[in-house]
Amino acid sequence: MADTTVYRASTTAPVNIAVVKYWGKRDPKLNLPTNSSLSVTLSQADLRTLTTASCSATYPASEGDSLLLNGEPSDVSGARTQACFRELRARRAALEAADPSLPKLSTFPLRLVSENNFPTAAGLASSAAGFAALVRAVANLYELPASPSELSKIARQGSGSACRSLFGGYVAWRMGSAADGSDSMADQVAEAAHWPEMRALILVASAAKKGVSSTSGMQQTVATSGLFQERITRVVPENMERMEKAIAERDFAAFAEVTMRDSNSFHATCADTYPPIFYMNDVSRAAIRAVEAINAAAGRTIAAYTFDAGPNAVIYYLEKDTEAVVGTFYHVIGGEVEGWKRSVISGLKPTMSLDEG
Numbered sequence: 001m002a003d004t005t006v007y008r009a010s011t012t013a014p015v016n017i018a019v020v021k022y023w024g025k026r027d028p029k030l031n032l033p034t035n036s037s038l039s040v041t042l043s044q045a046d047l048r049t050l051t052t053a054s055c056s057a058t059y060p061a062s063e064g065d066s067l068l069l070n071g072e073p074s075d076v077s078g079a080r081t082q083a084c085f086r087e088l089r090a091r092r093a094a095l096e097a098a099d100p101s102l103p104k105l106s107t108f109p110l111r112l113v114s115e116n117n118f119p120t121a122a123g124l125a126s127s128a129a130g131f132a133a134l135v136r137a138v139a140n141l142y143e144l145p146a147s148p149s150e151l152s153k154i155a156r157q158g159s160g161s162a163c164r165s166l167f168g169g170y171v172a173w174r175m176g177s178a179a180d181g182s183d184s185m186a187d188q189v190a191e192a193a194h195w196p197e198m199r200a201l202i203l204v205a206s207a208a209k210k211g212v213s214s215t216s217g218m219q220q221t222v223a224t225s226g227l228f229q230e231r232i233t234r235v236v237p238e239n240m241e242r243m244e245k246a247i248a249e250r251d252f253a254a255f256a257e258v259t260m261r262d263s264n265s266f267h268a269t270c271a272d273t274y275p276p277i278f279y280m281n282d283v284s285r286a287a288i289r290a291v292e293a294i295n296a297a298a299g300r301t302i303a304a305y306t307f308d309a310g311p312n313a314v315i316y317y318l319e320k321d322t323e324a325v326v327g328t329f330y331h332v333i334g335g336e337v338e339g340w341k342r343s344v345i346s347g348l349k350p351t352m353s354l355d356e357g
């Protein structure tokens with residue numbers, strides 16, 4: 001009898017926000033980076049992707065694989081999504097070859113339905129949570145015995161930053177040196193429980209889709225920026241070392257300085273790209289000044305800003321400084337700067353959530 005079963009698996013994946021940024025590919029096909037990077041994984045209680053993968057012999061082969069992203073059909077013919085599907089199917093096919101009693105899921109069309117509960121393509125790491133969820137959902141569907149490291153290598157091929165969203169806590173993506181990418185994957189530097197007081201405040205300056213995607217932006221930077229060479233050979237290796245030490249010692253001032261300097265360095269290479277790329281706007285710059293004011297008022301460093309490829313700020317701080325950071329920040333930014341949507345989402349552990357004003 002024909003198998004009419006619809007096989008299904010769902011998973012969620014978190015966002016991660018880098019404190020030492022990935023920006024540049026040495027191999028765009030395999031998605032291998034020009035430098036290592038390090039991030040903090042945020043709580044899925046606040047920001048997450050939810051993805052359901054299904055497959056069935058009853059799905060028409062003529063329709064092929066498909067992805068419904070936030071309710072809209074999304075193109076899966078791109079080389080990077082295809083690479084993820086190919087890697088996952090090959091692993092499933094190997095299981096099926098070893099055990100002929102298994103249903104031949106690797107031969108069925110895949111349908112993915114995915115939803116982000118935060119702005120997509122706005123510099124809040126939707127590609128990270130998105131591809132981590134995509135890869136894990138299909139791996140679960142195929143019942144693959146794959147480790148997080150192995151899934152990390154597959155997710156990396158979908159979007160570089162996604163390799164870090166397969167782990168919680170403090171996560172490094174080691175750039176590796178192998179030409180085939182076999183040593184370019186994420187590993188956990190420390191569990192969230194190692195430094196459980198860490199918090200992240202997300203300030204949504206604009207939820208609009210960015211003008212220049214991360215993929216395209218970093219390729220323009222690699223091709224045209226002279227400053228970029230300095231960043232990958234000197235700045236980032238030093239920041240990686242300092243950051244790992246700061247995390248090991250739970251030294252917030254050191255963590256904050258490296259975070260802010262690395263964000264500034266990354267955006268400087270964007271400005272040095274020709275023609276220049278500007279991800280930050282006036283509102284972003286006001287957030288930087290607000291963090292400086294908060295730290296000056298405290299007489300020590302209690303808050304750190306970082307910006308991905310978009311205008312939205314992520315502010316790291318420690319739980320005990322919540323009032324000084326979140327309270328002041330909201331007052332300064334929410335009260336005085338035109339353009340803020342006053343959307344405040346907390347990461348790691350929820351501290352506060354405000355409606356849009």
Ligand code: ADP
Pocket residue numbers: 049069114115116119120121122123124125126127128129130131134159212213214215308309310
């Ligand atoms: P971001 O700063 O949000 O990571 P990027 O330019 O890096 O922005 O990537 C955005 C792209 O990532 C989207 O246009 C889409 O192709 C992909 N993406 C985002 N969310 C998902 C998802 N849930 N599932 C699959 N792909 C996704």
Ligand code: DP6
Pocket residue numbers: 017018020021022023031037127128158159160161162214215216307308309
């Ligand atoms: C600024 O991982 O989105 O957020 O590999 O081309 O999909 P692709 O790029 P992506 O780039 C992220 C860039 C960043 C820094 C970071 O997350 O490390």
Ligand code: CO
Pocket residue numbers: 125126127128159161214
């Ligand atoms: Co991205």
